[in-house]
Amino acid sequence: MTRAGRLITSAVIAVLAAGVVVLAQGIAVRHVPGDPGPRAFPVAAAVLVAAGAVAALAADLRRAHAAIEPAGDGLVLALATVIYLLVLPLLGFTVSTAVLLAGASLRLDRDRRSRPVAHALVAVLAAGVLWVVFTRLLDVVLPAGPWGC
Amino acid sequence: MDPLVRGLEVILQPTMLLWIMIGDIVGIFVGALPGLTATMGLALFLPITIQLDSLTGISLMLGLYFGAVTGASIPAILFGIPGNPNAIATVFDGLPMARKGQAGVALGGAVIASFLGGLISTAALLAASPALARFSLLFGPAEYFALAAASLTIIASVSGASLLKGLVMGASGVLLATVGIDAMTGAQRFTFGNPFAANGIGLVPVLIGMFGITQALEDAARPGGLGQIVTQQLGRLFPSLAQLRAMWRIILESSWIGTFVGLLPGAGASVAVVLAYERAKQLAPRPEEFGSGRLEGVVAPEVANNACIGGGLIPTLTLALPGESAAVPILAALIIHGVTPGPLLFSFQPHFIYAVVFAMIVANVTTCAFQLGGIRLFVKALSVPPAMLIPTVIVLSVLGAYALNGWMFDAAVAVAAGIAGFVLKRAGYPLIPLILGMVLGGMMESEFRRAMIITGGDLSVFATRPLAAALLAAGAISLVRQLRAQWRATDSAQKGA
Numbered sequence: 095m096t097r098a099g100r101l102i103t104s105a106v107i108a109v110l111a112a113g114v115v116v117l118a119q120g121i122a123v124r125h126v127p128g129d130p131g132p133r134a135f136p137v138a139a140a141v142l143v144a145a146g147a148v149a150a151l152a153a154d155l156r157r158a159h160a161a162i163e164p165a166g167d168g169l170v171l172a173l174a175t176v177i178y179l180l181v182l183p184l185l186g187f188t189v190s191t192a193v194l195l196a197g198a199s200l201r202l203d204r205d206r207r208s209r210p211v212a213h214a215l216v217a218v219l220a221a222g223v224l225w226v227v228f229t230r231l232l233d234v235v236l237p238a239g240p241w242g243c
Numbered sequence: 244m245d246p247l248v249r250g251l252e253v254i255l256q257p258t259m260l261l262w263i264m265i266g267d268i269v270g271i272f273v274g275a276l277p278g279l280t281a282t283m284g285l286a287l288f289l290p291i292t293i294q295l296d297s298l299t300g301i302s303l304m305l306g307l308y309f310g311a312v313t314g315a316s317i318p319a320i321l322f323g324i325p326g327n328p329n330a331i332a333t334v335f336d337g338l339p340m341a342r343k344g345q346a347g348v349a350l351g352g353a354v355i356a357s358f359l360g361g362l363i364s365t366a367a368l369l370a371a372s373p374a375l376a377r378f379s380l381l382f383g384p385a386e387y388f389a390l391a392a393a394s395l396t397i398i399a400s401v402s403g404a405s406l407l408k409g410l411v412m413g414a415s416g417v418l419l420a421t422v423g424i425d426a427m428t429g430a431q432r433f434t435f436g437n438p439f440a441a442n443g444i445g446l447v448p449v450l451i452g453m454f455g456i457t458q459a460l461e462d463a464a465r466p467g468g469l470g471q472i473v474t475q476q477l478g479r480l481f482p483s484l485a486q487l488r489a490m491w492r493i494i495l496e497s498s499w500i501g502t503f504v505g506l507l508p509g510a511g512a513s514v515a516v517v518l519a520y521e522r523a524k525q526l527a528p529r530p531e532e533f534g535s536g537r538l539e540g541v542v543a544p545e546v547a548n549n550a551c552i553g554g555g556l557i558p559t560l561t562l563a564l565p566g567e568s569a570a571v572p573i574l575a576a577l578i579i580h581g582v583t584p585g586p587l588l589f590s591f592q593p594h595f596i597y598a599v600v601f602a603m604i605v606a607n608v609t610t611c612a613f614q615l616g617g618i619r620l621f622v623k624a625l626s627v628p629p630a631m632l633i634p635t636v637i638v639l640s641v642l643g644a645y646a647l648n649g650w651m652f653d654a655a656v657a658v659a660a661g662i663a664g665f666v667l668k669r670a671g672y673p674l675i676p677l678i679l680g681m682v683l684g685g686m687m688e689s690e691f692r693r694a695m696i697i698t699g700g701d702l703s704v705f706a707t708r709p710l711a712a713a714l715l716a717a718g719a720i721s722l723v724r725q726l727r728a729q730w731r732a733t734d735s736a737q738k739g740a
Contacts, residue, residue, distance in 0.1 A: 103670035107411060114418065114433070122430045128700035132425035132432060135688040139418040146411035153407060154671075165669070168464030172662045175456065175637055179658050182641075183651060191638050198634035202463060207628065216631055224642065232279070233287075234646045 097154070104151035111144035167202060174198055186239020191221040250597025253298060254605055262299050263306040263602060267610045270310020271617070277318055277451055278643025280327040281311035285572035289579075297580035298595070302602040304573050309361060309606040311569075312512070312548050313614055316353040317621050320541070321346060322636050324455035324643070328446055328513040329548040331678060332520040334454050335401075336533060336540025343536050346622050347480045352538050353545040354614045355482065356494065360546035361607040363498035364505065364553025368560075369600045373586060375554075376561035379506040384693035385704045387507070389711040391687040393718025394514060397521045398676040399725040403534070406729060409676040412667070416680020417687070419444050427692055439652035446513070446681050448644040448656040453674050455640035456661020459633045461668070480618060482538055493523045493543050501547035505554020505566050512551040512567065513682045519547035525724075531732065553603065560584050560596065637661075 115137055123131045165172075178194045185193075195217035200210055225243060228234040236243075253259065266288075273284035284307050292300030315326030320337035333353060340349035367375065382390075395413065402409020422433045423443030434440040487494075497519035504515035523543030524530045533540050555567030563584040565571045577584055582595065589596055627635070644657035664674050698704045705711050 100670045103666060103672070107415075111415075111418075117433060121425075121432055122428070124428045124430070126428065126696060128695045128698060129427060129692050130695060130700075132421075132428050132430040135684075135691075136418055136421040136432060139414045139421065139684070142414035143411050143418060146407055146414065150405065150407045150411060153405075163464065165460075165464050165665070168460040168462075168665060171463045171633070171637065172460055172665060175641070175658055175661070178637075179641065179651075179655060182654070195631070195634050195638060198637070199628075199631045202633055203628070203630035207630070213631070220631075220635060220638075224638065227276075228642065228646060232276075232646070235649055236642075236645075237651070 100154050101151055104147045104154060108144045108147035108151065111140045111147060114140040115144070170201060171198055183237045184239060186241050186243055187236040188221045188225050188243045189239060189241065191224065192217045195220055246594035247597050249594040250599075251601050253594075253598045254302065254601040259299055259302055259602075260605065260609075262295070262303040263606050264609050264613075266303040266306025266308075267310040267606060267613050270307035270312075271314035271317075271610065271614060272310075273307070274311035274314025274326045275317040275621075276643065276646075277324045277326055277455065277639055278447060278646040279311075280447070280647075281308055281329070281569040282572065283647075284311050285569055289572050289576060292576050293579055297577070297582055298598050298602070300576050300580060301573065301599060302606070304576060305599070305602050306606040306609065308552055308569055308573070309357075309549070309603075309610040310613070312552060313354060313357040313545075313610050315548075316357070316541075316545055317350065317614075318639075320349045320353060321621065321624060322455065322632075322639075323458040324636065324640060325450055328450060328511070328682070329516060329551075330544070331450060331513055331682075332516040332544035333541055335520065335675065336535070336537050338458070339534070339536030340538070340541065345479070345536065347618060348482055348538065349541050350618045350621065351480045351615060352482045352486075353541050354611050354618075355487070356497075356542040356545035357549040358607055358611040359494050360498050360501055360549035361552060361603070361610075363495070363546075364502040364550035365600055365603045365607065366553075367502045368553045368557055368603070369596075372557050372561050372596075373589065375502075375506055376558050379508075379558055379566070380562075381710055382507055383708070384690040384697060385708045385711040386714065387690035388687055388694055389705060389714035389718070390507070391514075391683045391690065393714045393721070394518055395679065395683050395687065396718045396722040396725070397517060398679055399722055399729065400521060400524060401534075401673065401675045401679070403673045405671055405673070406726075408672045412672050412674065413676035413680040416677040416682075417684030418680075419449070419677070420681050420684030421688065426689060427696075437652070439650055443685075444656055444681075445644075445647065445653055446678075447647055448653040449660040449681060450678060451640045451644050452657035452660030452662075453664040453678065455636055455643075456657060457664030457668060457674065459636040459640070460661065460665040462629065462633050464665075480615070482542075486538060490539055490542055493526050493539055494546050496522050496526070497543045497546035498550045501550025502554035502557075504547075505551035506557055508558060508564055508566055511682075512548045514686075515547040515551050516544035517679060517682065519543040521721075530728070549607075556599075556603075560588060560599070561586055 118133050118137045121133045181190045196214045199213045229236055273279045285304055312329050315330035316333050318324045318326045319330040319333040320341050323334050323338040325331050325334050337349050398409050398413040424441050500519045501515045520543050523539045524533045527539045555570040558564040558566045559570040559574050565574050641654045645654040647653050694704055
């Protein structure tokens with residue numbers, strides 16, 4: 095991550111925390127003698143977060159940092175995970191999991207050590223095994239999708 | 244017949260041993276699967292125990308309990324995904340050890356540590372149950388708040404290079420713990436009308452996301468190729484006797500921390516492992532190496548989480564007050580079988596107490612044997628090519644978070660936490676303080692407010708109650724020591740440069 099990235103992250107945290115302080119004003123307060131109320135802790139924590147993030151931002155402005163390598167495939171995988179989460183209830187567990195496993199492993203296999211068919215087969219097998227373990231052995235109801243699995 | 248001999252005789256029956264072993268195997272499986280907790284496993288097995296006699300049912304549950312707590316170290320060490328909150332701190336040094344080709348000694352050390360922690364807390368259960376249970380009753384809201392506040396000072400030592408960023412993350416954890424319906428007044432806090440958010444942001448989904456998903460994304464981002472990131476080298480399987488001897492004080496103190504925290508209803512093993520990790524860091528000869536793969540960093544939390552089992556059962560058996568959440572199904576099983584926990588149980592049914600203690604010892608030994616026997620098999624998981632392993636870790640993390648309640652909301656929290664963790668880590672924000680804030684924040688707020696309601700807002704309660712004052716003073720001293728150590732380290736680094 096670049097220096098700008100670090101600064102932006104601290105700035106976003108500070109802004110979010112300030113937003114929380116504003117939002118906390120909407121929390122309904124019922125007077126109980128002695129009780130500081132449901133607003134006190136979140137507001138105190140958010141003020142601490144905002145102040146700390148601003149101070150961290152100022153410190154990062156003064157310091158020179160070694161750049162971290164670019165996020166590269168980490169970012170691609172993060173995007174794939176979000177898409178996986180969105181399609182999971184629509185396509186069902188086995189299909190969406192097999193697609194994620196096959197696609198991501200193919201992308202991450204930079205040296206092409208395995209053939210695409212091998213990636214696909216392992217992905218289908220892994221998705222099937224996980225489905226059996228969780229639904230049959232542990233009674234967890236997984237998102238079924240139109241295929242029922 | 245002597246109640247001790249009678250208890251031993253009952254437990255050593257082959258069918259009883261078989262049930263304990265079944266419990267162990269199921270427990271290790273439950274513990275090793277992210278998202279499945281010991282409490283969940285015990286609750287699932289509660290109906291089965293009803294078909295059995297009381298001691299067999301309790302013994303099966305104890306086997307499962309020991310197995311689940313010990314088994315959670317497997318994914319924590321191999322993949323950086325804590326199987327459940329008991330294994331939070333095991334990740335800190337367990338994963339770096341596995342990455343250095345020391346997966347065998349990390350797993351073996353975790354099992355031996357778990358065995359010792361379980362054994363010492365069982366001894367405490369046998370020797371000092373009534374006295375320890377009475378001591379736990381001295382803890383009121385002021386003491387619980389003081390314990391949480393003192394524990395939170397650990398943030399200073401786990402913040403790494405930037406104390407300021409550690410503080411931001413710790414406070415963010417406390418903030419996240421406030422999401423949901425306020426238990427005191429029923430007010431909705433930051434739920435945005437979402438019924439799932441009304442239950443709060445779960446610790447386990449955040450934990451799974453910030454350790455499992457973040458680590459997988461970091462590995463995928465590694466530019467030098469994926470071949471070097473996961474080593475399938477098993478290395479040595481056991482810590483040497485000299486290593487264990489050098490850690491005797493860490494083992495002993497972690498056992499007491501685990502037993503003591505286990506005694507306190509509501510505190511939980513996640514608090515115990517963090518405290519034990521921090522204490523081990525203070526006792527270790529090279530504390531600065533913690534987090535980069537020190538065996539002490541695996542041993543201390545593993546001793547503590549197993550010691551919580553015995554500690555949690557003390558108030559369960561003596562006061563009918565479950566110390567640990569996992570003790571709730573055990574208490575339910577006792578009541579269903581017509582066994583009334585309480586001080587009278589020790590007087591009128593001593594053979595039952597002895598049988599439970601022997602069942603704990605047997606469960607501890609057999610869990611240790613099964614897990615040590617399985618290490619070579621577990622490490623085989625690392626032989627999966629990294630390109631396939633990384634997406635599998637993502638899927639297991641999402642699945643683990645989902646399986647907790649069957650909610651997509653929890654899976655979404657895990658993914659959001661994972662991606663946020665990826666970004667924050669790259670910006671130099673340490674993740675462990677956020678987890679600490681979440682673990683301790685809820686307890687801190689509720690106990691502080693309870694103390695204030697009881698005293699009508701009188702803050703002097705924290706100074707006038709000796710135990711609360713002592714805990715707060717200990718926290719303050721620990722904070723000053725940690726800050727001094729950090730300043731010295733920074734100072735010497737600057738001089739070196």
